[in-house]
Each structure stands twice: as structure tokens, then as C-alpha cells.
Amino acid sequence: MSQARKQVKxxxxxxxxxxxxxxxxxxxxxxxxxxxxxxxxxxxxxxxxYNSAGDPVLSGYLMTILDYGSELAILAIGMTLxxxxxxxxxxSVGAAIAIAGxxxxxxxxxxxxxxxxxxxxxxxxxxxxxxxxMLFGAFNGALVAYFKIQPMVATLILFTAGRSIAAWINNNExxxxxxxxxxxxxxxxxxxxxxxPFFIAMxxxxxxxxxxxxxxxxxxxxxxxxxxxSSKLNGLDPAFIKFLSFVLLGLCVAVAGLIxxxxxxxxxxxxxxxxxxxxxxxxxxxxxxxxxxxxxxMTASILGAYVIQFLTTTLYKFNVQSDALPAYKAVVxxxxxxxxxxxxxxxxxxIAKSLKGSERSVA
Amino acid sequence: xxxxKKAGFRxxxxxxxxxxxxxxxxxxxxxxxxxxxxQGKGFLKAQTFFNILNxxxxxxxxxxxxxxxxxxxxxxxxVGGVAALVSMCCAVYLDFKGGNVFGAVLISLGIGLxxxxxxxxxxxxxxxxxxxVSLAGMFFARGMTTIVNTAPFxxxxxxxIAVKETRITVPGFGxxxxxxxxxxxxxxxxxxxxxxxVIILFCLLRWSRLGRGFYAVGGxxxxxxxxxxxxxxxxxxxxxxxxxxxxxxxxxYFLHVGSGSASHAMGMEMxxxxxxxxxxTMLTGGVGNIIGTFFGVLSLSTIQNIVSSAGLDxxxxxxxxxxxMLCIFLIVQSVVMARKKKALK
Numbered sequence: 001m002s003q004a005r006k007q008v009k010x011x012x013x014x015x016x017x018x019x020x021x022x023x024x025x026x027x028x029x030x031x032x033x034x035x036x037x038x039x040x041x042x043x044x045x046x047x048x049x050y051n052s053a054g055d056p057v058l059s060g061y062l063m064t065i066l067d068y069g070s071e072l073a074i075l076a077i078g079m080t081l082x083x084x085x086x087x088x089x090x091x092s093v094g095a096a097i098a099i100a101g102x103x104x105x106x107x108x109x110x111x112x113x114x115x116x117x118x119x120x121x122x123x124x125x126x127x128x129x130x131x132x133x134m135l136f137g138a139f140n141g142a143l144v145a146y147f148k149i150q151p152m153v154a155t156l157i158l159f160t161a162g163r164s165i166a167a168w169i170n171n172n173e174x175x176x177x178x179x180x181x182x183x184x185x186x187x188x189x190x191x192x193x194x195x196x197p198f199f200i201a202m203x204x205x206x207x208x209x210x211x212x213x214x215x216x217x218x219x220x221x222x223x224x225x226x227x228x229x230s231s232k233l234n235g236l237d238p239a240f241i242k243f244l245s246f247v248l249l250g251l252c253v254a255v256a257g258l259i260x261x262x263x264x265x266x267x268x269x270x271x272x273x274x275x276x277x278x279x280x281x282x283x284x285x286x287x288x289x290x291x292x293x294x295x296x297x298m299t300a301s302i303l304g305a306y307v308i309q310f311l312t313t314t315l316y317k318f319n320v321q322s323d324a325l326p327a328y329k330a331v332v333x334x335x336x337x338x339x340x341x342x343x344x345x346x347x348x349x350x351i352a353k354s355l356k357g358s359e360r361s362v363a
Numbered sequence: 364x365x366x367x368k369k370a371g372f373r374x375x376x377x378x379x380x381x382x383x384x385x386x387x388x389x390x391x392x393x394x395x396x397x398x399x400x401x402q403g404k405g406f407l408k409a410q411t412f413f414n415i416l417n418x419x420x421x422x423x424x425x426x427x428x429x430x431x432x433x434x435x436x437x438x439x440x441x442v443g444g445v446a447a448l449v450s451m452c453c454a455v456y457l458d459f460k461g462g463n464v465f466g467a468v469l470i471s472l473g474i475g476l477x478x479x480x481x482x483x484x485x486x487x488x489x490x491x492x493x494x495x496v497s498l499a500g501m502f503f504a505r506g507m508t509t510i511v512n513t514a515p516f517x518x519x520x521x522x523x524i525a526v527k528e529t530r531i532t533v534p535g536f537g538x539x540x541x542x543x544x545x546x547x548x549x550x551x552x553x554x555x556x557x558x559x560x561v562i563i564l565f566c567l568l569r570w571s572r573l574g575r576g577f578y579a580v581g582g583x584x585x586x587x588x589x590x591x592x593x594x595x596x597x598x599x600x601x602x603x604x605x606x607x608x609x610x611x612x613x614x615x616y617f618l619h620v621g622s623g624s625a626s627h628a629m630g631m632e633m634x635x636x637x638x639x640x641x642x643x644t645m646l647t648g649g650v651g652n653i654i655g656t657f658f659g660v661l662s663l664s665t666i667q668n669i670v671s672s673a674g675l676d677x678x679x680x681x682x683x684x685x686x687x688m689l690c691i692f693l694i695v696q697s698v699v700m701a702r703k704k705k706a707l708k
Contacts (some may be wrong), residue, residue, distance in 0.1 A: 009392065054631070063444075088494070091495075091498075109584060112571070142688075143693070147693070147694055147697040148697060149646065149693055149697060150494075150646055152438075152494045153438070153636070153693070154693070156633060156636065156689070157686045157690050157693075159633070159681050160630065160633050160685060160686045160689075161682050161683045161685075161686030161687070163682065164680070164681075164682035164683045164686075165683065168683070213451055219694055275502070278479075278498065278502055281495075281498070285495075291492060291495055292492065321510075321513065322507075323506065323509035323513070323625060324506045324507075324509045324510045325506065326505055326506040327502065327503050327505070327506020327507050327509075328500035328506065328512060329502060329506075330499040330500070330501075330502040330503035330506065331499075332498040332502065333495070333498075333502075334485070334499050334503075336501075337485075337491050337495055337496070338489060338491070340492060341489045341490060342649065343489055343490070344489070350521070
């Protein structure tokens with residue numbers, strides 16, 4: 001009995017840790033890690049192999065998480081800003097990735113859909129994709145900020161039309177780039193065994209952190225999310241901040257799009273980045289950020305993205321079909337959201353109190 | 364000058380609901396007449412119109428539920444997923460388990476009710492954003508559909524096919540074909556169900572205490588609470604009815620296509636939301652009309668028909684046209700409302 005109570009005490013007493021936002025993703029990560037350790041320790045095996053080009057490559061489930069979690073982390077950065085500023089989520093990111101990817105391929109391929117070598121430098125294609133993705137972000141942002149349409153409904157427009165637009169950009173053809181130098185962005189840099197997307201994500205994270213540290217973007221975003229009218233009274237332009245957050249998400253989408261098309265060196269309009277909006281929203285929620293806007297913690301969101309990928313990879317390992325994955329994730333979302341509601345918190349607080357009370361009475 | 368003023372007054376005199384409804388109905392008739400003039404033959408036949416009804420009966424039903432939720436100030440994007448789940452479960456039940464049609468109807472109602480109760484509870488009593496709840500609901504339903512059965516297949520149950528093939532002739536709209544034989548115009552059972560749903564919901568929203576409660580809660584939940592309306596229960600009921608209608612819509616969809624597949628009713632939630640918005644339901648809640656939604660579905664499907672009969676590559680053009688139409692109507696709504704607010708001030 002006393003032992004059980006001690007355990008409870010351990011859980012609830014370091015209240016400082018428990019109250020910290022980053023606790024949620026770390027706890028989820030530990031839970032998943034322990035689960036995998038018990039179920040099958042081979043999950044953590046990392047092997048050094050060589051890919052077809054003869055370069056050293058690390059492979060294993062953990063590398064998959066680093067690899068695929070990175071594009072999610074990049075999206076989570078933008079999604080966190082949008083969530084914080086507008087109190088809603090952008091559900092068109094998957095479709096927007098298809099558009100950005102399609103633009104990149106279109107520029108690289110030129111008029112021929114199967115070129116022998118690229119028609120333009122990758123950086124040019126990437127920059128054009130950035131501009132296009134930011135324009136679509138601006139479209140979403142304008143609807144939300146200036147026409148005052150709910151974010152999720154406003155982005156529903158692009159969600160429907162996005163993949164069609166992506167197909168239209170390439171005349172519904174499926175361009176393939178055979179140049180191996182293009183595959184670097186979604187694969188491996190020759191000589192470095194860690195997947196490139198991880199480095200790209202790190203660069204994005206560092207830039208974001210610097211921006212948040214040295215500009216007022218974070219503060220302004222949070223204040224708009226917490227109370228729009230009072231931030232307006234304080235001289236901010238809430239509409240512009242919201243608009244800006246959607247444009248920044250567009251930038252993140254372009255980076256994720258580059259990684260996505262580089263992985264395949266091609267594109268499949270209806271499948272590329274499918275359901276990724278769900279994962280991105282989940283990453284934000286798992287980071288402990290309120291989905292209703294306001295305060296945010298960027299580090300927690302980014303960590304949340306990797307945790308989501310951890311979950312996905314774990315589910316894959318247990319032979320869950322990719323089409324059935326959403327069902328499991330949906331349950332996770334609901335549990336998370338229910339736990340974060342004020343009522344559930346109140347309830348948990350009551351339980352914690354009664355436990356403490358009983359402890360005292362015993363003592 | 365005077366004319367402008369007059370128009371302004373007239374707009375001000377109309378309620379929000381009637382104004383948006385009028386816009387919708389005018390747009391629909393203009394579009395259909397345009398289609399008759401420019402596309403010619405096909406659209407002149409009455410059967411073309413009935414075919415639009417046949418193909419979209421399920422959409423009418425789900426869109427009505429969607430309007431109800433939107434009037435109450437919520438949203439439900441799980442309807443497409445629920446419809447797919449219903450079609451797959453019914454298909455498996457009829458084909459593998461040798462069930463009868465009555466049982467299949469019960470299954471679809473049960474699935475709809477289950478989703479409605481869970482989502483309604485989460486939205487109304489735990490104050491979670493309806494979008495998040497129904498997004499999870501959508502993914503859950505789609506995932507479950509795959510878990511129930513992966514491969515799409517056609518149902519061969521004889522009793523079911525008999526029901527599916529039942530055609531109700533509409534007197535007075537038949538045509539005489541080239542051989543001089545009279546071809547009667549027909550509708551499927553689903554259309555009757557859809558019309559019943561439209562009429563019942565219309566009456567509910569217009570004349571019942573509960574129906575007025577939906578508008579009150581959507582318009583301003585604070586003042587609704589002060590009027591003594593049980594806001595939580597009203598919200599709960601709106602989600603319950605919406606999911607129930609999604610279940611019925613799923614069955615009607617299944618009745619129309621006669622197969623189960625995980626990719627069924629893809630984007631139906633989008634079409635339902637779009638038709639509701641085109642039909643003059645405001646996203647902010649409190650404004651909307653079931654008749655408008657009915658015309659919204661008709662406008663949407665007429666556009667789809669025009670696009671496909673114009674010979675454009677349908678798969679992507681439909682997506683783009685619907686999105687464009689939705690975008691235009693959203694902006695019209697927001698502009699109309701902004702102007703009205705200014706005029707009132």
C-alpha cells in the first residue's frame with residue numbers, strides 16, 4: 001500500500017515539472033520508448049550499410065523517425081504560429097505540399113517530363129516554390145485575416161482544390177528526375193550517414209529560434225491569439241499578424257515539399273503528403289499548445305512532431321496498414337484533447353488533491 | 364441615388380436568412396438556364412434533372428445535417444467518413460454475413476447514432492472545438508473502414524439489388540425516344556428519403572421549439588442561455604442529428620452505388636459544407652435554411668454536370684470549380700454581412 005502511494009507521490013510531487021508544457025511530449029516519448037523496449041528491443045537497432053551509390057548510410061527505425069519526423073517538424077513550426085495567432089489550424093498543408101512539389105518539378109523539368117539532366121538549378125526551383133507556396137499561404141491568410149472566415153473552413157478551399165492545382169501545374173503528367181544530385185535533399189549527403197532532412201529541419205529550427213529570440217514575432221503572435229481586441233488597442237495589427245503566420249507556414253510548406261519530391265524524385269498528386277495535416281495538428285496538440293490559440297511553445301511542438309513520427313513508426317512496425325493508421329491516431333488526438341480540456345484538468349486536479357489529502361490523513 | 368437607396372432599404376428589410384436564400388435560388392436558376400442554353404439537349408430533358416437528384420440524394424441528406432450543425436454554430440467534417448464506414452459495414456453485412464436490408468438500415472442508423480453521441484458529448488459537454496472532434500472522427504471512420512475490409516467489392520445480395528433497382532416513375536415527365544417508345548422519368552428510393560428529410564428538417568427548424576433553439580444558440584449562445592435554452596443539450600442534439608443523417612446518407616449512397624469501398628464518399632464533407640454555404644448557411648451560425656441547402660446541392664451538382672459534359676478532365680476540374688465557387692460564396696457572405704452591419708450602425 002505504502003509503496004503504491006509513494007509512486008503516486010513521485011508522480012505528483014514534482015509539480016514544477018508536471019506543469020511545464022514540454023513535459024507532455026517528453027512523457028509521451030518516454031511512454032512510447034518504454035513500450036517499444038518491452039515489446040521488441042530490436043526497434044532500437046541501427047545498422048550501418050551502404051546505399052546503391054556506395055555511400056555509408058545508417059538505417060533502422062530510429063533513423064526513419066529522424067528522417068520522416070523532420071518534415072513534420074518543419075511543418076509544425078508554421079502550424080504552431082498559425083494556431084497561436086488565429087486559434088485555428090491550416091488543413092491545406094498536404095495539398096499545398098503537393099503544389100510546392102509540383103512547382104519544383106515543373107521548374108526542374110522544363111518542357112520535357114523526363115529530362116536527362118535538370119533544366120534549372122535546384123535553388124531556383126526551390127525559391128520559385130517558396131514564392132508560390134507563400135502566395136497560397138497569403139490566400140489562406142487573407143481569407144482568415146481580412147474576410148474573417150474561420151481558418152479551417154477557409155483552408156478547406158485549398159484542401160479541395162490543391163491537389164487538382166498541383167496536377168494542373170504539370171499538365172497531369174508525372175515528371176521524373178533521374179539526376180541523383182536532386183535526391184540528396186530527401187536522402188543522404190554523400191559521406192554523411194545521417195538523413196539530410198534532419199539537417200534541413202535543424203537549420204529551420206535554428207532560424208526560427210533566432211527569429212523568436214531577437215524579434216517580437218512570438219510575443220505579438222501570442223498576444224493576438226490571447227486577445228485580439230486588446231492587442232489592437234495596444235497598437236498591433238492583428239489582421240496582419242494572422243496573415244503573416246499563414247505566409248510563414250507557406251514557407252515551411254515549400255521546404256517540406258522540396259524534401260517530399262526529392263525523396264521520390266517524382267510526384268504522385270493524390271498520395272503525396274496525404275493526411276500530413278492531421279500529423280501536423282497532432283504535433284502542435286501533443287506539444288501541449290492550446291488549439292484555441294494564444295500561448296505556444298515552439299520546442300514542445302517540434303518535439304511533438306518527432307513523437308508523432310515515433311508513434312507512426314511503431315504502428316507500422318506492428319504491421320498496421322497505412323490506411324488504418326488514421327483510426328489509431330484519431331483516438332490519440334481525442335484522448336489528448338479531452339485531457340487538455342478545463343473540465344478534465346479540474347477533475348485531475350481534484351484527484352490529485354484527494355490523494356494528497358488522504359496522504360496527509362495517513363501521516 | 365434614389366435607386367441605390369431603395370435597394371439598400373430592401374436589403375435591410377430582408378432577414379439574413381431570406382437574403383442569402385434568395386441569392387442561392389437565383390444563382391441556381393440562372394445556372395440551370397445557362398446550361399440549357401449553352402449545353403443544349405441534355406439539360407432540356409427532365410431525366411437529366413432527376414439523374415442529378417438520384418446521384419446526389421445522399422449529399423442532400425448529409426448536407427441538411429451539416430446545415431443544422433452550422434446553424435447551431437458548429438461544423439462536422441466526419442460525414443464523408445461516416446458514410447464510407449456505413450457503406451462498407453452494410454456491404455460486408457449483406458454479402459459475407461448474409462444479412463437482410465432491414466438489418467443494414469439498422470446498422471447504418473446505429474453507426475450514425477454512435478458517432479453522433481460521442482462527437483456531441485465531446486463538443487457540447489467538454490467544450491472541445493467541433494472541428495477537431497470531427498476531424499478525428501473523420502480519420503477514425505476512414506481508418507475503421509479499412510480495418511473492416513480493405514478491398515472494395517460489389518454487393519451481390521439479391522434482396523438488396525431488388526431494392527437498389529426499384530424505380531419510382533414520375534408521371535408527366537417521360538420522353539419519347541427515337542424508336543417512338545415512351546420512356547418514363549424515374550427517381551430512386553433515395554430521392555424520396557432525401558425529400559422527406561428536407562421537409563421534416565424544414566418543419567423542425569421553422570416551427571418547433573427545438574428548431575428555433577438551434578438558431579438561437581448559433582446566433583448568440585450567451586443570450587440563448589439567458590432565454591432559458593439548454594445550450595449544451597441543443598448543441599449535442601445538433602451533432603447527434605447530423606451524424607444520424609450522415610448514417611442515413613451513407614446508406615442512400617450505398618444504395619446508389621451498390622458497393623463498399625474505403626474510398627467511397629471521398630470529399631463528401633467538403634461538398635456538404637460547400638452546398639450549405641452556397642445555400643446561405645452562415646459559418647458563424649444562426650443563419651441558414653434547409654431549402655437553401657437543397658438548392659445549394661443542386662447548384663453544386665449542376666456545376667459538376669456542366670464541367671463533365673463540357674469535356675474537361677473531370678477529376679481535377681471539379682475540385683477546382685467547387686473550391687472556386689465556395690470561395691466566391693464565402694466572400695459574398697462576408698461582404699454582405701459587413702455591409703449590413705455598417706447599414707445597421
